[in-house]
Amino acid sequence: MSHRHFILHKPYGYLSQFIYELKRKKKLLGELHNFPEGTMAIGRLDEDSEGLLLLTTDGLISEIIRSKKVDKEYYVQVDGVITQEAIDILKEGVEIGFDGGKYKTKKCEARLIAEIPDFGPRGKKIRDERHGPTSWAAVTVNEGKFRQVRKMTAAVGFPTLRLVRVRIGNVHLNDLKAGEVLEVEDFNINVKNQTI
Numbered sequence: 001m002s003h004r005h006f007i008l009h010k011p012y013g014y015l016s017q018f019i020y021e022l023k024r025k026k027k028l029l030g031e032l033h034n035f036p037e038g039t040m041a042i043g044r045l046d047e048d049s050e051g052l053l054l055l056t057t058d059g060l061i062s063e064i065i066r067s068k069k070v071d072k073e074y075y076v077q078v079d080g081v082i083t084q085e086a087i088d089i090l091k092e093g094v095e096i097g098f099d100g101g102k103y104k105t106k107k108c109e110a111r112l113i114a115e116i117p118d119f120g121p122r123g124k125k126i127r128d129e130r131h132g133p134t135s136w137a138a139v140t141v142n143e144g145k146f147r148q149v150r151k152m153t154a155a156v157g158f159p160t161l162r163l164v165r166v167r168i169g170n171v172h173l174n175d176l177k178a179g180e181v182l183e184v185e186d187f188n189i190n191v192k193n194q195t196i
Contacts, residue, residue, distance in 0.1 A: 003058035004036055005187055007171065010053040011178040012123035016044040029055070033181040042066060042168075043144060050122065051075075051165035052173040054187060061187070065168065066144070069191045071109075073140040073167035074149050075117050077126070078158035081135045086156040087112060090139060096151035105152055109140040119164055120178060126161050134161060 010016065014027045018039070029041065035055065042054040042062045051074070056062055064070070090110040095102050113136035126134075135158075139149050150160040166173045169189035176182060 003056060003061070004039070005058070005061070005184050006033070006035065006039070006055040007176065007182045007184055007187075008032065008053045008055060009173060009176040009178050009180050010045050010050055012050050013047060015047055016041040016053060029053075032179050043072075045163075045165060046147060049163040049165065050119070050178065051163075052168055052171065052176075053165070054168055054171065056187075064191055065187070065189060067191075068142045070169045070189060071140050071142050071167070072144065072165060073109075073138060075113060075119075075164045075166050076137050076139055076149060076153055076160050077134050077162035078137060078153050079132070079134060079161055080158050081133050082112065082137050082153075082156075082158045084112065086158055087137060089156050090137075090152055094152050094155040096145070096148065096155055098145050098151075103145060105141070105145075105148065106143055108142075109138075111138050112136075113138055117164070117166075122162060123178075138166075140167075 014029060018028055018030045020026045020028060036057060038057045039055050040062055042056060042065045045051060045053055054065060087110045091108060093105045093107050095104050116136060149163060153160045171187055171189060
C-alpha cells in the first residue's frame with residue numbers, strides 16, 4: 001500500500017485532529033481538505049497556534065518525525081520588546097511547569113527577528129497596539145512538551161501572543177497560506193543519514 005503525505009498551514013482556531021469526542025463544536029483538520037482515510041497529524045499544534053503541520057497515512061514516518069532527532073522552528077510574537085538577554089537565557093534552557101512538576105528545557109536555538117513576518121492577519125485579533133509594543137523571536141526545539149514554547153517565553157518575562165511553526169526538519173512553511181494543503185511524494189526530512 002502506498003502512503004500519502006501532506007503539508008498544511010494550520011490556521012488559528014483549528015484542532016490538530018480529525019475527531020473530537022466532546023460536545024462543544026470545534027474546527028477540525030478534515031474541514032480544510034478531503035484527506036484520505038487513516039490520515040494523521042504528525043505532532044500537534046494547539047488550537048491557538050498556527051503554521052506548519054505535516055500529515056501522513058504512514059505511522060512509522062510519524063514516529064520518526066516526532067522524535068528528538070528532528071528540529072521544529074517557531075516564530076513567536078511576544079508581549080513587549082524581547083531582549084538579547086532573554087534570548088540568551090532561552091538558549092540555555094529555562095524551567096517550565098510540566099505534568100504537575102518542574103521541567104528544565106534542553107538547550108535550543110533562539111534569535112531575535114527584526115522584520116515582522118508576513119503571515120497575514122490571524123483569525124482572531126491579537127490585541128490593540130495601545131497595550132504596548134510587541135516583538136518577534138525564532139525558537140528552535142527538538143522536544144515537544146505541552147505548550148512548551150509558550151511557557152519558555154513566559155519564563156523569561158515575554159508571554160507569547162502568537163505562535164507560528166515555520167519549519168520541521170528541512171520542510172519549511174514557505175509561502176503556504178493559512179488553510180492551504182500541499183500533497184507531496186515524501187517529506188525529504190534528513191534524520192541521521194537517512195531521508196524520509
